[in-house]
Amino acid sequence: DTGVSQNPRHKITKRGQNVTFRCDPISEHNRLYWYRQTLGQGPEFLTYFQNEAQLEKSRLLSDRFSAERPKGSFSTLEIQRTEQGDSAMYLCASSARQGAPPYEQYFGPGTRLTVT
Amino acid sequence: LAKTTQPISMDSYEGQEVNITCSHNNIATNDYITWYQQFPSQGPRFIIQGYKTKVTNEVASLFIPADRKSSTLSLPRVSLSDTAVYYCLVGDMERDYKLSFGAGTTVTVRA
Numbered sequence: 001d002t003g004v005s006q007n008p009r010h011k012i013t014k015r016g017q018n019v020t021f022r023c024d025p026i027s028e029h030n031r032l033y034w035y036r037q038t039l040g041q042g043p044e045f046l047t048y049f050q051n052e053a054q055l056e057k058s059r060l061l062s063d064r065f066s067a068e069r070p071k072g073s074f075s076t077l078e079i080q081r082t083e084q085g086d087s088a089m090y091l092c093a094s095s096a097r098q099g100a101p102p103y104e105q106y107f108g109p110g111t112r113l114t115v116t
Numbered sequence: 117l118a119k120t121t122q123p124i125s126m127d128s129y130e131g132q133e134v135n136i137t138c139s140h141n142n143i144a145t146n147d148y149i150t151w152y153q154q155f156p157s158q159g160p161r162f163i164i165q166g167y168k169t170k171v172t173n174e175v176a177s178l179f180i181p182a183d184r185k186s187s188t189l190s191l192p193r194v195s196l197s198d199t200a201v202y203y204c205l206v207g208d209m210e211r212d213y214k215l216s217f218g219a220g221t222t223v224t225v226r227a
Contacts, residue, residue, distance in 0.1 A: 002161070031213060042203055042217025043160065056214065091159050093215075101148060101167070103209035107159025 002026075004108035006092050012114045013082055020078045021111045025094030032075050033105060034067055035091040036060065043091055049075060050097075082115045089113075120204045125222040134191040136221050138204030141185050146208040149180060149187045154201045154220070163202075164189070165209070191223075199225045 003026040013019050025032050030051050035043035046065070048056045051072035061067075064082075069075040079086055089112050093105040121139040128134045140149070148167050152160040164171055166178040166187070177190040191198055201220040 002159070004159075033214065035215075040219070042201075042220050043215070045214035045216065048213050050213075058214075089157075093159070101209070102162070102165040103148065103150070104162040104165070105215060107161065110157070110159050112157070 002106040002108065004092060004094055004106050006090075006108040006111050008111055009109060010112050010114075012116065015082060015084060015115055017082055018078065018080045019082055019113065020076055021090055021092075021113075023075045023077070023092030023094075023108060025074070025092070026096075026106055029094035029096045029106070030072065031095045031097065032069055033093045033095075034075070034077050035093065037089040037091060037110070038087075046077075046090075079113075082113075084115045087113055087115045120206050120218055122202075122204050122218065122221045124219065125224070127224050127226065128194055129226050130195055131193050134194050134198070134223055134225075136189045136191075136202055136204070136223070137186055138189070138206075139186045140204070140206040143184050143206055144208065146211075147184075147206050148209045149178065149184075150205045150207075150209060150215075151176070151178065151189045152203045152205065152215075152217075154203065160203065160217070194223075194225045196225050196227060199223060 005024045032049040034046040037043040049069040064080045089110040091110045093107045150165040151163040154160040171178045179188045203220040
């Protein structure tokens with residue numbers, strides 16, 4: 001257990017439905033990241049928050065995807081009008097602002113999304 | 117981020133040492149070399165990070181030659197529970213907040 005929690009762990013939804021995932025990072029970590037991982041591939045970066053500010057978004061994050069981190073604490077990732085291609089593991093990670101290595105991200109267990 | 121090349125898979129037996137070499141010919145001056153481990157249905161877990169020479173912690177060693185164009189992760193005396201995917205990442209970890217994973221190396225440890 002890294003201290004990063006994600007809910008739900010599994011989500012099955014029908015195509016066209018909206019889904020929302022939650023990530024609770026390690027409390028003192030000000031940086032939060034979302035990644036997506038499909039079978040047989042490594043995680044792909046989606047977006048990054050520093051405190052409540054969303055500082056970077058991947059081109060993978062289409063306009064159907066939105067992420068928030070109100071008050072710089074937990075974060076939510078919402079997918080609207082889900083498509084079968086959205087089926088994947090969605091991973092959240094957090095890290096602390098630090099000036100010296102190691103530069104380490106702590107990952108949660110992920111939310112596995114299946115779109116039928 | 118620098119492109120990395122690592123073997124797709126490796127097999128080993130319990131008690132053996134496993135060495136995974138990662139090539140990163142275009143590594144930049146500010147880049148660190150980081151390894152993560154991932155078990156099925158879990159998020160990646162940080163193993164070790166280094167800049168040059170040798171780094172050792174309680175689970176692994178990381179060897180980095182002087183030219184830094186490659187690195188080797190060494191797992192001593194592996195057990196069945198070390199069966200996992202291992203990712204080599206190279207980048208300016210202080211500034212490149214996003215991690216760039218490749219397909220990784222699937223290490224299978226057999227009894």
